[in-house]
Amino acid sequence: MESPMKSAFLTAGRRLTTLSLGFACLMLVLSACLGMFQIVTRFVFEQPAEWSEVLIRFFLIWMVFMGLPEAFRLGSMVSIDLLHRLAPKSIQRILDVVVALASLALLAVIIWYGWDYAQRGKVQTMSGLEDISMFWAYLALPVGAAFAVVGVIVNFLEPQHRELDTAQ
Numbered sequence: 001m002e003s004p005m006k007s008a009f010l011t012a013g014r015r016l017t018t019l020s021l022g023f024a025c026l027m028l029v030l031s032a033c034l035g036m037f038q039i040v041t042r043f044v045f046e047q048p049a050e051w052s053e054v055l056i057r058f059f060l061i062w063m064v065f066m067g068l069p070e071a072f073r074l075g076s077m078v079s080i081d082l083l084h085r086l087a088p089k090s091i092q093r094i095l096d097v098v099v100a101l102a103s104l105a106l107l108a109v110i111i112w113y114g115w116d117y118a119q120r121g122k123v124q125t126m127s128g129l130e131d132i133s134m135f136w137a138y139l140a141l142p143v144g145a146a147f148a149v150v151g152v153i154v155n156f157l158e159p160q161h162r163e164l165d166t167a168q
Helices: 004-044 050-073 081-086 089-123 140-157
Strands: 129-133
Touching: 004 050, 004 140, 050 129, 050 140, 081 089, 089 129, 089 140
Parallel strands: none
Antiparallel strands: none
């Protein structure tokens, strides 16, 4: 029987990672639209919009780091499914603990240094978008990693090892 606190955390974690994945999808759509805009302005109107390429990179950075939580929640970031399946049941949970701790350690480093990098980037501006600080681009690292921490914990509490099932 699952405790109410665990159930509430899993529900909140699923919603949070779904929200971050939705944001990542939005960033992908915006990148594609801006890419199309850039093609039209450059090759049809012969008046390229210099700012659009920079903004596409900005959106792609956010897309990757906001998609990270869902990847961790589904257990598809660390490809150890084969080892997990071959290991005896007693070793599988130990393997889950090691993977979760290693993932959390990596995410802690990304949060720490990502925030530091974002703070240092406040004085930089984006080429073509001089009014926007690089802080906003670099902020994707600690924000995405913080969301991913929830994904790691949810995956640890409710493990999913389906990577080999969907491999091509």
